[in-house]
Amino acid sequence: MVRALLVSLSASLALAATAAAYSWDFVDNSLPEPTFATQTACSRELRGVYEDLSIYAYSASCSLTTNMLPAENNMRQLIVLERQHLEGDSERDIREWNHAVHESLRGLSVPGPYDIADNDSEESAQIRFRSFRGRTRGHHREACTFTPVEMPVSQPKYRVVVGSNCAAEETPYLIDNLPSNTEILPVRTEGFVAPLDSLPKDHPIVLKNRALKHRQALQSLVDQVDVETMEKDVTWLSGEAPGSPFLTRSSTSKQSLEVAQWLKSQFESYGCDTVELMPYQNRFGPNVICTFKGTEHPTEHVIIGAHHDSRGSFLNPRAPGADDDGSGTTMLLQIARIIKANNLSFGRTLVIAAFSGEEQGLFGSAALAKKLKASGTTITMMIQGDMLAYRKPGEPLQVAFPARYHTPELSSLLRNVTELYVPNAVVGTTGACCSDHQSFWEAGFPATAFFERNGPIADPKYHNSGDLVYREGYDFEQLKTSAQAMLASVFEVAEAKVSGADL
Incomplete structure (x- = not known):
């Protein structure tokens, strides 16, 4: 008999944001899929996949009461919180993190969103947020509350599932109350998750990996990655350059709009065919989307992203994010600069995407992935660059790919590309999670990510106001190495051309 791991809440969870009520069920992936011969009318949709934890929504009409939670409740979403993989983690550290998360959520009540166009400074907004008790911009409303779910004993302590009475888009400030090494993983409240774990043998990624060979014309482009221009861009983003206006790049601050506008102007100067500000929630700044239209396969898209x-x-209005993810954003600008300098075109359509809302739960990338999936867009590849510039003193230059939440064949191709064109890099894997490529992987698109280090995160300023350029460990040779690997990868798959001819 199939055993389902049913998690009971003090109050049952339901998805009330849709027309039909839903309830949530946690299923152990190590067990075979349940079959219910008499329950053919039961609608079951996968909403989140996190290694050994799968989360499904069932329609209220489904009668599988033994495997379900009742639908009568005001809780509207589930949130998965995961402890980021840090160097030196011990079992005690993980237990203490789990305890800290539960303590942070105990009695927590946070406001609904306020418009980021407010005249509030970031500091006053933070103060107002933390003193909020049921009032938003002068209007009474019920605050969002959060209830930790009692997890089965089989679940690891580095993950906490939380239920909330508010929809996901109404809780952008949750992250500010959690330990700094906490990642928010999205549980979809509409649509369904369909991760792409493998590619067919005739997929362009698989075929390209078989025929991969070094080309000197592509190597010459890789060698154009320039430290001086990257330093100029990343210090502007971090607020360290003279004249930079940026105190913070928090998605929930009005400066997020200013950052997006500046990125838009930069991409326009580099000759993108189109540059779009893509708003998706009024409490976040927009995504910035630069597109170079493909000449031979314009309906096939290659996406390179950063946030x-x-x-x-905590309570510090300064959010410079020089490594996380000013390094990735600078990498995007560097690739656009090299495209402009060499008058490149592409066989496939190339999309350069600078996302917002990553820190609050991959909101910006999820919005784009949803849009592309709904339109039936063909995505040949999506790659993300997140944290590319920190090098622990004494360690070699490195490029790492995810150990999970990625498409293996794609990671294999990009590993081979990196070894061909950036031979001085030590290539491996990382247990660090979670970034915007996951939104595309969950939507069924081939996706993976680049990271600065094999193994866990070593940057001591991760999610910290001290994440600046001019500090020990921030290494421009490491950033250059990461940018070279990503440029080679995207130019290879997008089929870069000079004067209309293949490289």
Whole structure:
């Protein structure tokens, strides 16, 4: 008999944001899929996949009462919180993190969103947020509350599932109350998750990996990655350059709009065919989307992304995010600069995407992935660059790919590309999670990510207001290495051309 791991809440969870009520069920992936011969009318949709934890929504009409939670409740979403993989983690550290998360959520009540166009400074907004008790911009409303779910004993302590009475888009400030090494993983409240774990043998990624060979013309482009221009861009983003206006790049601050506008102007100067500000929630700054239209396969898209938002220390209005993810955003600008300098075109359509809302739960990338999936867009590849510039003193230059939440064949191709064109880099894997490529992987698109280090995160200023350029460990040779690997990868798959001819 199939055993389902049913998690009971003090109050049952339901998805009330849709026309039909839903309830949530946690299923152990190590067990075979349940079959219910008499329950053919039961609608079951996968909403989140996190290794050994799968989360499904069932329609209220489904009669599988033994495997379900009742639908009568005001809780509207589930949130998965995961402890980021840090160097030196011990079992005690993990237990203490789990305890800290539960303590942070105990009695927590946070406001609904306020418009980021407010005249509030970031500091006053933070103060107002933390003193909020049921009032938003002068209007009474019920605050969002959060209830930790009692997890089965089989679940690891580095993950906490939380239920909330508010929809996901209404809780952008949750992250500010959690330990700094906490990642918010999205549980979809509409649509369904369909991760792409493998590619067919005739997929362009698989075929390209078989025929991969070094080309000197592509190597010459890789060698054009320039430290001086990257330093100029990343210090402007971090607020360290003279004249930079940026105190913070938090997605929930009005400066997020200013960052997006600046990125838009930069991409326009580099000759993108189109540059779009893509708003998706009024409490976040927009995504910035630069597109170079493909000449031979314009309906096939190659996406390279990073997130332009950042996160600072608790109660500190400063959020420079020089590594997380000013480094990735600078990489995007560097690739656009090299495209312009060499008058490149592409066989496939190339999309350069600077996302917002990553720190609050991959909101910006989820909005784009949802839009592309709904339109039936063909995505040949999506790659993300997140944290590319920190090098622990004494360690070699490195490029790492995810150990989970990625498409293996794609990671294999990009590993091979990196070894061909950036031979001085030590290539491996990382247990660090979670970034915007996951939104595309969950939507069924081939996706993976680049990271600065094999193994866990070593940057001591991760999610900290001290995440600056001019500090020990921030290494421009490491950033250059990461940018070279990503440029080679995207130019290879997008089929870069000079004067209309293949490289």
